[in-house]
Amino acid sequence: MKLNIQARDFLMANDYNQVRRFATWVRIGVLFTPWGETLIRRYYQEALTTLSHMPNVCRAPTQTNLSCSLDWMEETEKNTFSLWTTFHPSQTAADAFLEKCEALLNMGIRFSVGAVGLKEDLEIIREMRNKLPNSVYLWINAFKRKADYYTDAEERFITEIDPYFHWNNQAHPSFGKDCRAGHTTFSVDGKGAIASCHFIKNKLANLYQPDFEQALIPRTCTNTSCKCHIGYVHMPELK
Numbered sequence: 001m002k003l004n005i006q007a008r009d010f011l012m013a014n015d016y017n018q019v020r021r022f023a024t025w026v027r028i029g030v031l032f033t034p035w036g037e038t039l040i041r042r043y044y045q046e047a048l049t050t051l052s053h054m055p056n057v058c059r060a061p062t063q064t065n066l067s068c069s070l071d072w073m074e075e076t077e078k079n080t081f082s083l084w085t086t087f088h089p090s091q092t093a094a095d096a097f098l099e100k101c102e103a104l105l106n107m108g109i110r111f112s113v114g115a116v117g118l119k120e121d122l123e124i125i126r127e128m129r130n131k132l133p134n135s136v137y138l139w140i141n142a143f144k145r146k147a148d149y150y151t152d153a154e155e156r157f158i159t160e161i162d163p164y165f166h167w168n169n170q171a172h173p174s175f176g177k178d179c180r181a182g183h184t185t186f187s188v189d190g191k192g193a194i195a196s197c198h199f200i201k202n203k204l205a206n207l208y209q210p211d212f213e214q215a216l217i218p219r220t221c222t223n224t225s226c227k228c229h230i231g232y233v234h235m236p237e238l239k
């Protein structure tokens with residue numbers, strides 16, 4: 001009898017250790033890429049706050065134009081929550097945007113500032129760079145709708161603001177190449193439909209169905225090229 005109790009205790013301890021080990025091992029990062037501005041809605045604020053505190057969520061960032069109130073961010077877990085902010089010079093006054101950035105810095109919220117690299121906005125984007133502290137990365141989203149949009153001088157001008165611009169100012173050939181999309185990273189919509197990435201709308205599985213993870217396997221890209229940071233960042237060859 002004593003032996004049986006010891007065996008049971010051993011099994012429970014073993015199970016406990018295995019569950020604890022798994023629960024601390026499994027980690028997921030969640031990036032919200034909404035259509036439109038969502039942080040003006042309380043339920044998005046609450047969802048991100050909740051996610052940021054979950055022990056197995058390692059990152060909970062979202063895109064935003066900072067038109068929302070910021071007070072609620074005080075409640076987020078600062079090591080997990082962060083913002084991919086976008087400055088739209090034609091829609092937002094630079095000073096008002098900078099005020100919001102200063103508030104984020106005071107709250108200890110990590111963020112980057114992005115801007116679409118339209119030619120007519122380059123000067124104001126440079127001013128924004130000069131007014132932000134060096135700790136805040138300002139990145140320029142290359143305007144790719146017109147081929148050969150930038151002159152060499154403009155590329156140099158932009159690269160002085162954003163040294164990583166060249167990575168974004170090209171379409172990375174991707175057909176047949178390894179990509180983590182659809183394996184260790186995936187895109188999911190509001191209904192739980194899983195696709196490889198934002199740019200390939202293959203329906204792989206549904207997040208809320210059992211065994212969805214069996215659809216997540218190593219894959220190669222089926223698109224000709226990958227033009228967006230949230231896509232090509234998952235191509236191992238680009239490191």
Ligand code: SF4
Nearest residue numbers: 174179197221226231
């Ligand atoms: S390379 Fe880009 S388009 Fe292709 S699967 Fe990866 S993320 Fe998607």
